[in-house]
Amino acid sequence: MTTITESPPEVAEQAAVSHHDNPLERGVAGMLTTTDHKKIGAMYVRLSLIFAAVIAIVGAVAGLETLDADSIDIFGGATAFAQTLSLSRTGLAVLVVMPLLVGIGTAVVPLQVGSPSIAFPRASAAGFWTWLVGAGAYVGSFIVDGGFTSGANVDNRAVALTIASLGVTIAGLLLSMLCIATTVIALRPAGMSLRRVPALAWSMLIAAVIWMLSMAVLIANLVVDYVALQHTDRDVEALNSIAWMLSGPQVFAFAIPVLGIIGDILPVATQQKQKLYDVLLGGIAVFGLFSFGGFVQSSYDLGTRDVTEEFLYIVLALALVLPMFAVFGGFADTLRLGRKSLSLSTPFVGAIAALLMLFAGVGANALRVLGHWGELGDWNQTRIMDVGVMNYALLAGLLAGVAGAFFWAPKIFGRRLNEGIGSLAVLALLAGTVVLSLPQVIAGFFENDQDTTDILNLIAMIGGFIVAAGALLALGAIALGVLKKATEVVPDNPWKGYTLEWATTSPPPVGNFAAPVAHVMSETPLLDEVAEADTEGDS
Amino acid sequence: MDAEMLALPPAAEAPRPRTLMVGTVLASASSVMFFFALFGIYISQRQQTRAAGIEWFPEGAIRLPPGGMMMMTLVLSAGTMAWVQQAIKNDDRRSALIALAITMIFGGSVINQTVFYWNDMQIGINDNPLSDAAMLMFTITGAHMLMVIVGLVFIFLTAMRALFGQYNSQQADGIHAAAFFWYSVIAVYSVIWFAIYITK
Numbered sequence: 001m002t003t004i005t006e007s008p009p010e011v012a013e014q015a016a017v018s019h020h021d022n023p024l025e026r027g028v029a030g031m032l033t034t035t036d037h038k039k040i041g042a043m044y045v046r047l048s049l050i051f052a053a054v055i056a057i058v059g060a061v062a063g064l065e066t067l068d069a070d071s072i073d074i075f076g077g078a079t080a081f082a083q084t085l086s087l088s089r090t091g092l093a094v095l096v097v098m099p100l101l102v103g104i105g106t107a108v109v110p111l112q113v114g115s116p117s118i119a120f121p122r123a124s125a126a127g128f129w130t131w132l133v134g135a136g137a138y139v140g141s142f143i144v145d146g147g148f149t150s151g152a153n154v155d156n157r158a159v160a161l162t163i164a165s166l167g168v169t170i171a172g173l174l175l176s177m178l179c180i181a182t183t184v185i186a187l188r189p190a191g192m193s194l195r196r197v198p199a200l201a202w203s204m205l206i207a208a209v210i211w212m213l214s215m216a217v218l219i220a221n222l223v224v225d226y227v228a229l230q231h232t233d234r235d236v237e238a239l240n241s242i243a244w245m246l247s248g249p250q251v252f253a254f255a256i257p258v259l260g261i262i263g264d265i266l267p268v269a270t271q272q273k274q275k276l277y278d279v280l281l282g283g284i285a286v287f288g289l290f291s292f293g294g295f296v297q298s299s300y301d302l303g304t305r306d307v308t309e310e311f312l313y314i315v316l317a318l319a320l321v322l323p324m325f326a327v328f329g330g331f332a333d334t335l336r337l338g339r340k341s342l343s344l345s346t347p348f349v350g351a352i353a354a355l356l357m358l359f360a361g362v363g364a365n366a367l368r369v370l371g372h373w374g375e376l377g378d379w380n381q382t383r384i385m386d387v388g389v390m391n392y393a394l395l396a397g398l399l400a401g402v403a404g405a406f407f408w409a410p411k412i413f414g415r416r417l418n419e420g421i422g423s424l425a426v427l428a429l430l431a432g433t434v435v436l437s438l439p440q441v442i443a444g445f446f447e448n449d450q451d452t453t454d455i456l457n458l459i460a461m462i463g464g465f466i467v468a469a470g471a472l473l474a475l476g477a478i479a480l481g482v483l484k485k486a487t488e489v490v491p492d493n494p495w496k497g498y499t500l501e502w503a504t505t506s507p508p509p510v511g512n513f514a515a516p517v518a519h520v521m522s523e524t525p526l527l528d529e530v531a532e533a534d535t536e537g538d539s
Numbered sequence: 540m541d542a543e544m545l546a547l548p549p550a551a552e553a554p555r556p557r558t559l560m561v562g563t564v565l566a567s568a569s570s571v572m573f574f575f576a577l578f579g580i581y582i583s584q585r586q587q588t589r590a591a592g593i594e595w596f597p598e599g600a601i602r603l604p605p606g607g608m609m610m611m612t613l614v615l616s617a618g619t620m621a622w623v624q625q626a627i628k629n630d631d632r633r634s635a636l637i638a639l640a641i642t643m644i645f646g647g648s649v650i651n652q653t654v655f656y657w658n659d660m661q662i663g664i665n666d667n668p669l670s671d672a673a674m675l676m677f678t679i680t681g682a683h684m685l686m687v688i689v690g691l692v693f694i695f696l697t698a699m700r701a702l703f704g705q706y707n708s709q710q711a712d713g714i715h716a717a718a719f720f721w722y723s724v725i726a727v728y729s730v731i732w733f734a735i736y737i738t739k
Binding site: 120123178179181185187214216219223228233234 | 664668682
């Protein structure tokens with residue numbers, strides 16, 4: 001039975017008001033004033049990929065200096081080198097992976113839950129522009145000698161700008177995430193319980209909650225550092241306050257939507273409905289819960305013991321493996337059952353690559369944490385292993401983001417993207433992630449062996465350049481797809497997807513759906529429609 | 540259309556999505572977490588400073604009565620906010636508007652009291668280089684004052700909407716959302732009152 005329900009009146013009204021035929025909806029003015037979630041999402045995706053290419057190149061060039069810090073001086077001194085490293089590492093999170101995933105969520109989640117608009121569309125746009133202004137100021141602060149360490153030999157005003165702009169950047173992302181989470185909770189159609197929301201929408205909800213709680217802790221740290229820098233005579237080492245963000249378990253919080261993207265792409269690529277869907281949703285929720293890292297920071301050390309040596313920290317970090325195994329097993333089963341109808345598309349290859357990298361990252365993190373039990377070794381004494389885990393987790397996010405951008409391109413950009421360039425991009429990103437991250441994890445075991453560490457650093461630096469090439473290819477594919485003249489009609493459902501975003505046109509019309517969304521009977525509503533049509537045909 | 544059809548009751552209105560309430564709960568949770576983090580830093584720094592034998596706050600630097608008065612003011616504002624919710628539930632918009640106005644007066648009074656309290660304290664933010672107490676206290680109470688201001692703006696907008704007839708017993712999402720945020724403002728202050736002003 002198909003039941004037609006009325007669109008939520010408040011949202012329908014917002015959509016009608018914000019998308020009426022207005023000259024301001026076109027061109028630059030349209031870009032600046034739009035409250036259309038698809039356009040906001042597309043802007044997030046494009047800009048984050050531009051940042052990805054720049055950040056990866058900066059990181060790789062910085063890697064050159066790590067080869068021989070005594071003789072190679074690219075950036076003009078140890079301070080500038082440290083600042084560049086800080087920019088490349090924090091930038092990968094707040095300028096690349098987080099906005100890329102937020103962009104996909106902003107564009108796709110309202111469609112997935114059958115809503116004519118995102119909740120609080122003006123707030124969503126405000127979140128994007130806040131992020132962009134913050135990101136520009138953040139990069140600018142490093143150009144004018146900013147960074148996270150104040151002192152006599154740096155410009156403390158630039159350091160204050162770095163701290164403040166990082167806070168603003170994250171606040172913008174959180175505002176956008178709040179809109180996505182509210183959409184999932186409040187704007188679902190009749191019949192779509194939380195157990196029936198698509199995997200991406202569910203993962204964005206979990207990510208929104210975890211990010212809003214954990215990043216609030218980060219902003220609190222930044223506020224304290226900012227006040228100390230501006231209103232007292234103290235020197236500030238803000239990197240100590242934010243290092244936990246780029247380390248396990250918190251770094252995996254940025255990868256929560258990765259599982260949702262994979263959870264939506266794999267069943268479609270294999271044309272196989274995901275079995276034990278509740279286990280997938282539960283696994284994502286538990287993964288999110290265990291990745292909360294707000295308590296792991298130097299500010300909470302009580303002077304006697306490092307927080308990372310606490311039992312709770314070690315247990316939670318190890319426990320992160322469990323939901324990963326559960327989700328991984330479910331995906332493997334889907335692949336096994338659907339291997340005959342498998343199509344090796346860019347989204348599929350990207351999703352598999354992201355899954356493998358995330359799995360490797362969680363495993364490496366467990367190894368890293370085991371090192372905190374001194375009896376098992378002292379490999380945790382070096383930061384390089386931490387950096388390897390960070391790169392695995394964040395680059396899994398980048399891979400999944402690129403896979404998602406290709407998968408949902410008909411809805412986000414109204415075009416299909418070039419599969420050839422896309423495949424090259426995800427393969428380059430996969431190779432780059434392995435070549436960058438694996439040597440860094442291995443280097444953690446060779447802390448005192450300088451020759452081995454130098455070789456591993458050299459390999460990692462090459463990996464950085466490969467990642468940059470992959471990001472450029474992905475950006476190029478999107479640019480080509482968007483700029484080329486629209487000659488082909490993009491099908492509504494080119495991948496034969498099961499969820500509601502594929503029930504509308506490509507690109508979706510004003511208000512997202514031409515007709516009110518039908519009563520949802522399962523997590524795969526379009527599959528139900530096919531089954532229903534078959535049943536009616538038989539009878 | 541025949542007479543029987545005309546006699547049918549009108550179709551039920553589709554339930555309005557509670558977007559504002561959901562968004563407010565999420566934003567309030569994030570704000571409360573922000574303050575929890577600040578309290579965590581405050582408590583751990585206090586423990587470390589005292590363990591090193593260094594004085595946290597100078598003796599007698601913070602008098603208790605102004606902080607207690609602020610707590611009382613906020614508790615009263617919780618009462619008026621509950622009055623708003625009850626009034627709108629009874630479709631009594633006049634009472635709801637009066638209660639919203641009184642809540643805003645209480646909120647303005649809290650800002651005034653906070654500034655008075657800062658002036659009343661015998662400490663400056665940079666007086667003692669060995670203790671972070673004053674710096675953290677001003678950071679936390681300053682951030683809370685910002686939260687009070689945001690709450691007041693929220694209540695003001697809600698009051699304007701109520702004044703122009705948006706809310707009634709069937710649709711009071713904005714009122715309940717503003718009330719929820721205001722209660723979280725009070726909850727955060729109660730921790731400040733206990734952890735900073737009383738136990739220091």
